[in-house]
Amino acid sequence: MDHRLPGPNSNIAENIKQAKEKVIQVYDMLPNFCSNEEIPELLDDLRSVMKDYVLLDTKYKDLKTSKQKVIQLCTEKVKKDIAEGRESSITLDEINELLKNTLRNEMEKHHEGFLEKDPLYITMKNFGEDETNNAEDQAMNNEDDLAVTGETIQTIDPYSKKEFSDPVKNLNCKHTYEREIIMRLITTNSKTRCYWMGCNNRVAIRAEHLVSDDELKRYINRLKTRAAI
Numbered sequence: 001m002d003h004r005l006p007g008p009n010s011n012i013a014e015n016i017k018q019a020k021e022k023v024i025q026v027y028d029m030l031p032n033f034c035s036n037e038e039i040p041e042l043l044d045d046l047r048s049v050m051k052d053y054v055l056l057d058t059k060y061k062d063l064k065t066s067k068q069k070v071i072q073l074c075t076e077k078v079k080k081d082i083a084e085g086r087e088s089s090i091t092l093d094e095i096n097e098l099l100k101n102t103l104r105n106e107m108e109k110h111h112e113g114f115l116e117k118d119p120l121y122i123t124m125k126n127f128g129e130d131e132t133n134n135a136e137d138q139a140m141n142n143e144d145d146l147a148v149t150g151e152t153i154q155t156i157d158p159y160s161k162k163e164f165s166d167p168v169k170n171l172n173c174k175h176t177y178e179r180e181i182i183m184r185l186i187t188t189n190s191k192t193r194c195y196w197m198g199c200n201n202r203v204a205i206r207a208e209h210l211v212s213d214d215e216l217k218r219y220i221n222r223l224k225t226r227a228a229i
């Protein structure tokens, strides 16, 4: 395997992120442009493409971490040699060997099935699954899916402080906004960014970044149904 080290200004991570978002965009369009018979196969293809990107992303991050670790190890060795009055020499072969081992260690840290646990991969569900008769089972599954992303499910729009009624999700950072509010904000100011506290998505929001957050909508509806019982 050829290890080409990512430079400090590398935009590889950004490219991978955008590619993953494209996959999600295609996924979202499937029901509009394809017949029900075609969908399962196309969905399989898309999932496999998504897995490739998740793997690429993971390898890239591992390589970046390994690079930092190797730099640190080499720096420490040189410092030690100098401190002990030795002439310091690290060969390229030694560095390569060190990088290979560090990278292998990093890659071994990932749990089995990590590909399927990717937050974007998880959103690529089978279409029409919610129309099953077994509504209660389905409700539980959806809650599990929401829980997998590791975030508390926020049902209040932080801007208006009101419960979402027509939530839309930002494909860039996965934060949700009330459609009417965010559309008004981005129409009046094209530089509008995600208003969620602590969000590090610096990309100005555009209408094409926003997709209907049906999962959250269903979740809120279920909460309401339960409260009514």
Ligand SMILES: [Zn+2]
Residues within 6 Å of the ligand: 170, 173, 174, 175, 194, 195, 196, 199, 200, 201
């Ligand atoms: Zn955000």
